[in-house]
Amino acid sequence: MTEAVFDAGQVRARARQMRRDIVEMIAEAGSGHPGGSLSATDIVATLYFGDIMRHDPSMPDWPERDRFVLSKGHAGPVLYAALAEAGYFGRDHLATLRKLGSMLQGHPDSRKCPGVEVSTGSLGQGLSIASGLAAGLRGNPDDDRTVYCLLGDGELQEGQVWEAAMFAAHEALENLVAIVDDNGLQIDGACTEVMCLGHIAEKFKAFGWRTIETDGHDVDALHAALLEAKSRTGAPTVIVAHTVKGKGVSFMENNAGWHGKAPSADERERALAELAEGAA
Amino acid sequence: MAKATREAFGETLVELANEGVDVVAVEADLSKSTTTSKLGDAFPDRLFNVGIAEQNMTDVAAGLAIAGKVAFTGSFAVFGTGRAYDQVRNTVCYSGLNVKLAPTHSGITVGPDGGSHQMIEDIALMRVLPGMRVLVPADYHSAKAAIRAAALTPGPFYVRLGRVGVEDVYSEGCEFEVGKANVLREGTDVTIAACGVEVVEALAAADLLAADGISAEVIDVATVKPLDVDTLVASVTKTGRIVTCEEHSVLGGMGSAVSEVLSEACPVPTRRIGVADVFGTSGEPAELMQHFGLTAPNIVAAARELLG
Numbered sequence: 001m002t003e004a005v006f007d008a009g010q011v012r013a014r015a016r017q018m019r020r021d022i023v024e025m026i027a028e029a030g031s032g033h034p035g036g037s038l039s040a041t042d043i044v045a046t047l048y049f050g051d052i053m054r055h056d057p058s059m060p061d062w063p064e065r066d067r068f069v070l071s072k073g074h075a076g077p078v079l080y081a082a083l084a085e086a087g088y089f090g091r092d093h094l095a096t097l098r099k100l101g102s103m104l105q106g107h108p109d110s111r112k113c114p115g116v117e118v119s120t121g122s123l124g125q126g127l128s129i130a131s132g133l134a135a136g137l138r139g140n141p142d143d144d145r146t147v148y149c150l151l152g153d154g155e156l157q158e159g160q161v162w163e164a165a166m167f168a169a170h171e172a173l174e175n176l177v178a179i180v181d182d183n184g185l186q187i188d189g190a191c192t193e194v195m196c197l198g199h200i201a202e203k204f205k206a207f208g209w210r211t212i213e214t215d216g217h218d219v220d221a222l223h224a225a226l227l228e229a230k231s232r233t234g235a236p237t238v239i240v241a242h243t244v245k246g247k248g249v250s251f252m253e254n255n256a257g258w259h260g261k262a263p264s265a266d267e268r269e270r271a272l273a274e275l276a277e278g279a280a
Numbered sequence: 281m282a283k284a285t286r287e288a289f290g291e292t293l294v295e296l297a298n299e300g301v302d303v304v305a306v307e308a309d310l311s312k313s314t315t316t317s318k319l320g321d322a323f324p325d326r327l328f329n330v331g332i333a334e335q336n337m338t339d340v341a342a343g344l345a346i347a348g349k350v351a352f353t354g355s356f357a358v359f360g361t362g363r364a365y366d367q368v369r370n371t372v373c374y375s376g377l378n379v380k381l382a383p384t385h386s387g388i389t390v391g392p393d394g395g396s397h398q399m400i401e402d403i404a405l406m407r408v409l410p411g412m413r414v415l416v417p418a419d420y421h422s423a424k425a426a427i428r429a430a431a432l433t434p435g436p437f438y439v440r441l442g443r444v445g446v447e448d449v450y451s452e453g454c455e456f457e458v459g460k461a462n463v464l465r466e467g468t469d470v471t472i473a474a475c476g477v478e479v480v481e482a483l484a485a486a487d488l489l490a491a492d493g494i495s496a497e498v499i500d501v502a503t504v505k506p507l508d509v510d511t512l513v514a515s516v517t518k519t520g521r522i523v524t525c526e527e528h529s530v531l532g533g534m535g536s537a538v539s540e541v542l543s544e545a546c547p548v549p550t551r552r553i554g555v556a557d558v559f560g561t562s563g564e565p566a567e568l569m570q571h572f573g574l575t576a577p578n579i580v581a582a583a584r585e586l587l588g
Contacts, residue, residue, distance in 0.1 A: 132343020
């Protein structure tokens with residue numbers, strides 16, 4: 001169940017464990033996307049363990065749950081780490097990532113993995129799906145179920161995201177919260193150089209969204225932003241979370257080369273040492 | 281009565297809603313043409329018009345389906361299947377969602393709008409997707425039943441609908457059994473397998489052949505996927521030859537599907553009637569049917585060729 005009370009220390013501890021799991025599972029798999037998983041870890045940890053999302057690992061299909069759509073599906077490991085940490089499935093599954101027969105596919109597969117609401121991986125689709133979900137769940141004014149959608153900043157280059165942005169504002173989907181993991185990097189380099197996104201929050205604002213900007217690694221700030229986003233104002237909300245790609249592993253931080261590369265055995269050990277309990 | 285299959289769309293959605301089915305439709309600015317406007321008129325909360333945004337249309341329907349709705353999409357076939365192909369593949373089918381694509385204006389009978397709007401690759405695109413069922417109703421009554429069957433059967437469906445009026449083949453209140461090909465006329469000399477607007481042409485061709493003493497069996501392959509292999513094999517075992525006819529490219533459509541299975545299960549001499557790997561062009565529907573060789577006399581000629 002949802003953590004009873006928000007405890008920043010507890011969320012940070014969960015996030016640290018999730019980062020260790022991300023590094024370990026991608027190293028074990030021999031491929032995967034560590035950079036964008038690590039940049040999103042504090043966001044996902046706050047959602048799942050920060051008294052924000054209502055969910056119950058023992059009942060993945062519980063109708064009263066809030067919904068989470070990982071639009072940036074390549075960051076599957078961060079979701080798998082959260083789901084394992086929450087108890088949706090045993091931690092032993094993490095070592096099966098990307099292997100034949102695993103429920104932890106290279107990109108999340110809702111037909112294989114409990115707790116995954118919808119399969120993602122082809123970028124730009126999640127916000128439309130989340131919008132349809134939000135439209136389908138409202139109806140009763142007392143219904144407080146919220147749909148969360150995590151997008152990458154590079155992903156915003158997909159035109160469909162802005163089709164969804166129009167739709168969500170037009171339909172006044174106040175039960176929809178988009179979170180942009182604004183880590184500034186995509187596969188080919190800096191987003192500003194590959195295809196500049198301009199001012200993300202201002203763009204959403206122009207589309208009719210409520211916008212919140214926050215530090216995407218400060219769990220207190222994230223918690224405050226997510227609480228604010230929960231309040232209903234007649235418009236969808238976007239939280240632009242400023243993050244560091246590869247956050248938590250010094251040699252991966254701010255390095256586009258770690259978008260989709262697995263650490264070697266040596267790199268794995270160095271990363272885990274940095275992420276050890278009590279390490280700086 | 282010559283009603284178009286698209287006229288069945290909005291009407292049937294309203295009927296289903298009245299019966300308590302939790303049906304919704306997502307449309308991309310073509311609600312009058314596709315007739316989904318009828319659902320919006322009767323139940324304003326059940327029609328979502330996303331504007332000219334077919335990719336969003338498809339994934340919004342996916343989200344509504346996850347929320348428990350029976351979600352239909354509209355638009356024209358060329359956009360609903362082509363523009364939104366990745367959304368249909370990677371979200372609707374990969375997640376196995378309860379989304380029903382029923383875009384209208386398929387095939388060359390769209391007419392004057394021309395090749396950009398005449399979708400003749402949709403059956404091919406849809407039938408290769410795992411989990412997708414492909415229904416191609418022949419007339420208005422069959423279309424109503426097909427939409428109903430799609431709504432009441434869980435999982436992804438593509439229902440191919442057309443713009444122009446077609447003569448009745450079935451009668452009011454007919455059933456649509458998903459996966460069943462209907463033998464409309466029994467015969468012994470040649471099998472004519474048709475779908476959509478070509479069913480009427482196939483029946484007319486059988487009349488023309490009968491006048492010459494040739495007995496043609498006419499099968500409505502109303503479900504292209506899953507294909508009713510048993511009915512097809514039983515027919516060609518009897519007749520020894522088959523002509524397939526569809527208002528679609530000869531590549532990848534119903535004729536291809538039939539050829540794929542018969543080549544393994546019961547190979548027989550085959551002729552495929554369809555659009556010959558070219559795009560459509562402007563013209564009146566009846567002119568285009570002749571231009572592309574999709575009429576009853578074309579089917580008769582193909583059958584005669586097989587009979588030698």
